[in-house]
Amino acid sequence: MSAWLWAGVLVVAAWAAHWGADQLLTPLRKLRKQWGLTASAGAAFLAIVTASPEVAINITSAARGVSNIGLGNLLGSNIISIPLMVTIAYFASRKQFKNNPKHQEHLDANLLALNKRSVSVLSLPYLGIIALVAVLTLPKAWRGLQPIEGWIMLGAYGAFLIHAIVKGRKEGEKVEWTQKKIWLSIAGAFAIAAGAFFIVKATENIVTALGISEIVGGLFITGIITTAPEVFKTWSVVMGGEVTAGTTSVIADNAVTMTVAFFPLALVTTPVEDFQLYWVNLAFVGLMPLLYSVFVHQSKQLHGFSKWQIFVFDAAYVAYLLIMAFFVLKLF
Template structure:
């Protein structure tokens, strides 16, 4: 409703909607920092950003198989097995997000300033403000009249309270599981917390795409990840989070960057129609499987 009221395009609206849908990651990292288990937050930061693009693109593809009324163009996309997207989403969302990942790498990988420090947090907060401003400026149109009611306002407030409460319980649950299994906090964050926090994004992607807004529903995952890498980065940096396993960190950060890189390359691969074919969506899923294999056999060396 705010997107329509403020006259934001689908891509710009996705950047705005991400403030809500990525809030679980932010809340979890605040809770992790407050409970002195910032390793869980760091794992959540990386893990959620790796799995989210393959997962949301796949969900969006299946949700878009629905036939929309009076939309011949979408019917053509269905017949060609294409998840069609507006090419603006690359300039507005995915390229700036790649810039954010590059900035994180510059701030945290070099040995002299390795780790997440308070100054890094303030820099990433500024990066998010720039990302949001760029998305809104690039996608501003004339707004429409929107009527609000008290029920919608109260539902929003209740949702915010539920997210904050859920974040605390997720962090506590991860702490307990990590303790029982004898694994590190960051591994718990990668494969427990990071996966759990995708639930709101799954619901949003499915419902928005099924509602006919394919570009907004599919591209919003990029905006979600940008919020996670900036706003969710901030609380961990304020409490100074060290990188104890450098190999695990850089491998995961590399796959965080690989996913939007594939997104940008695939969306422009077809000259006739911007978007993803079913084979490209399979490639996203295959990339995540490769990530799991690298983690299991080469980084964690479980076998």
């Protein structure tokens, strides 16, 4: 098969994996309501499923002996996701919501409305996770992803989830379960597994055809393609009036990716073969939530992101692409 045909397989597989994640979301959403979790805490809880395609991809890449594809996917998806989802959420929120009359104030001020609690519940703990990854993988003595580090990061996700749930509890609601939704959830689990297998298989063949490294393929092929379906979910959620939920879910997803999806790569011992490429990417992984936290703290009466702050997010990603092209990969 040609690279173009494998590219088609990659796109279809990514959509299949995310369709499966959407089906698994239903029971977790019911549990979120039943347990009385707020939007920010619920995002951390639901991320177990929404980030499951990335986790499945890394399990598959580790099992197939191409863990660098998984490492590239882990880093690449975490860099592009925040600026992309914040930008999509901003444009999706440029309308009035009947169920949220206060939103008009944010429209008048040209702000993307955001609950300030999301910083303490999600963003700052996520920055702590990135700092832990840096401490564990950057020093020369233990550079790379090793089994003991995988267990540490798995524990870090447990702490992240418990912190989010404890900080964001309210009175629960009564929910009903239907057999149809349960069967769809089971089908979703199979779709995630099949999608992840073909995403990795397609990336393997594309990087071979293009003559690029596995980690670069993971960064700019797998990482971007697997993030793309999230654009439509973010747009849909924000257009439905749930601006905070649509905007903050990306932070929770990234926390799962940097911990749970880190685990299978560490179990098979993934070395850092290009140190400059690794630390530059990890630095930009940390820059995005840092901007997120700083910008939210800058807002005063109306919490959220202004138009110029959205531009800074996008400019940071453009700067990342230029640094990678000119100084790391030296394409020009």
